[in-house]
Amino acid sequence: MVLDPKTSFSISTSSGVPIYRQIMDQIKIHIASGRLKENDFLPSVRQIAKELEVNPMTVSKAYSLLETAGRIETVRGQGMRVRSVEGAATPLQDRNEQIAPLLKEIIGKAKQISLSKEELIDTIRTLWEDQQ
Amino acid sequence: MVLDPKTSFSISTSSGVPIYRQIMDQIKIHIASGRLKENDFLPSVRQIAKELEVNPMTVSKAYSLLETAGRIETVRGQGMRVRSVEGAATPLQDRNEQIAPLLKEIIGKAKQISLSKEELIDTIRTLWEDQQ
DNA sequence: ATCAGTGTATTATGCTTATAATACACTAAG
DNA sequence: CTTAGTGTATTATAAGCATAATACACTGAT
Numbered sequence: 001m002v003l004d005p006k007t008s009f010s011i012s013t014s015s016g017v018p019i020y021r022q023i024m025d026q027i028k029i030h031i032a033s034g035r036l037k038e039n040d041f042l043p044s045v046r047q048i049a050k051e052l053e054v055n056p057m058t059v060s061k062a063y064s065l066l067e068t069a070g071r072i073e074t075v076r077g078q079g080m081r082v083r084s085v086e087g088a089a090t091p092l093q094d095r096n097e098q099i100a101p102l103l104k105e106i107i108g109k110a111k112q113i114s115l116s117k118e119e120l121i122d123t124i125r126t127l128w129e130d131q132q
Numbered sequence: 133m134v135l136d137p138k139t140s141f142s143i144s145t146s147s148g149v150p151i152y153r154q155i156m157d158q159i160k161i162h163i164a165s166g167r168l169k170e171n172d173f174l175p176s177v178r179q180i181a182k183e184l185e186v187n188p189m190t191v192s193k194a195y196s197l198l199e200t201a202g203r204i205e206t207v208r209g210q211g212m213r214v215r216s217v218e219g220a221a222t223p224l225q226d227r228n229e230q231i232a233p234l235l236k237e238i239i240g241k242a243k244q245i246s247l248s249k250e251e252l253i254d255t256i257r258t259l260w261e262d263q264q
Numbered sequence: 265a266t267c268a269g270t271g272t273a274t275t276a277t278g279c280t281t282a283t284a285a286t287a288c289a290c291t292a293a294g
Numbered sequence: 295c296t297t298a299g300t301g302t303a304t305t306a307t308a309a310g311c312a313t314a315a316t317a318c319a320c321t322g323a324t
Contacts, residue, residue, distance in 0.1 A: 016149040018311060045271060055313050060272060077270050077321030107259055117260045121253050127239055128249045150281060177301060187283050192302060209291030209300050 011052050019054055023062035031071060031082055042072060042080045143184050151186055155194035163203065163214055174204060174212045 011022045030036040045063065049056040063080050066072045072080045115123075143154045162168040177195065181188040195212050198204045204212045242252045 016153050018148045020311080021148050044269080046269085057272085057314090058312060061311090063271075074271065075321090076319080079270055107256060117257070121256065124239060124253065124256075125249070152281080176299080178299085189284090189302085190282060193281090195301075206301065207291090208289080211300055 009048060009052055011054070019052070019058050020062040020065070023048065023052075023059060024066055027062070027066060028071065036082050038082050038084045040082045041075075041078070042082070044079055141180060141184060143186070151184070151190050152194040152197070155180065155184075155191060156198055159194070159198060160203065168214050170214050170216045172214045173207075173210070174214070176211055 009023065009026050011019055013019075015022075027036070027042065036042070042063070043051075045056050045059045048054075048059045052059075063072065067074060067080070071083060073083045075081050141155065141158050143151055145151075147154075159168070159174065168174070174195070175183075177188050177191045180186075180191045184191075195204065199206060199212070203215060205215045207213050247255075
C-alpha cells in the first residue's frame, strides 16, 4: 500500500510533549480538517514509525488511545480507519473547536510578553517563510 | 518576604509538558517581557511550590537549570536573583531577540497542526479581543 | 499454501519526571 | 542565640515514556 500524501507528520523531540500525544493530536487535526475523511485508512503503524524514526509501539499506543476515544477503528488485517461519527458534526466547526485552545494559549503567551496584536501578526508573517 | 504580584504562574498537568519546564518557560517569559528585571528576586521555591501545589524539588530543579543556563543566580540564604546580562544590549532589540524563539515555537506548532498562515492570522484577530 | 502486510501482546531495559520525608549550610531579623 | 526564611542534597518510591526484539492472529494477493 502506498503512502498517502494527504497525511504527513512531524514531531518535536525538544518540546517535552510525549511522542504518542503529538501523533494523536495531529491525527485529530487531520480528521477535523477533513484531510482525513470518514472511512479513510490511516497510514500504517510501521509506516509512521519509519517516517518519524520512532518505535512502532509508540505509534500503536497513539492509535489504540484514539480507538478508545472512538475516533478511529481497527479493521483486522488491514489497518485503522476513520470512524463514522454519530452526530457527524460540521468538520469546519469541529476543527475550530480543536484549534481554539491552542490559539488561546498562543495569544495568552503573546500578551504575557506584552506583544501587541499587529506586532505579533507582523512577526509571524516575517518568520513564517523562514521556518522549514 | 511578601509574594511579588508581578510574577504569577500557572501549570497544565494535562499538557504532557514536564512541570519544571513549564516553570522555566514562564520565568524566561517574565524576564524577556521585563516583568522581571535585572537583580529582581524570584519568588521562593517553597512559595511557588505551594502556589502550584507541587513538590519544592520540582521548582528547585527549574531554578537550578535556569542558573546553569546563566539566566539567574543564587544568593545564599536569600534566594534567586535575575542575572545581569553581559552585553546589556539595547532593551528593544534584546527583547525581540528574546521573543523570536517563542514565536518560532508558535509557528512550528501552527504548521504542525496544518494551519495556514492567513488562517492563523485571521483566527488570532478574532480571538485577540475575547481574551482577557 | 505462501508471503507480505495489517495491529498488537509480551518481556525487558533504561531514562525521565514527580513525590515524600529529612537534613544541612547559609542569611537576616528578633 | 534563636527563629524563620533562603536553596539544595539525599534517599526512596512510583509512574510514565520510549525503545528493542519477538511473536501472534488476521487479511489480501500471488
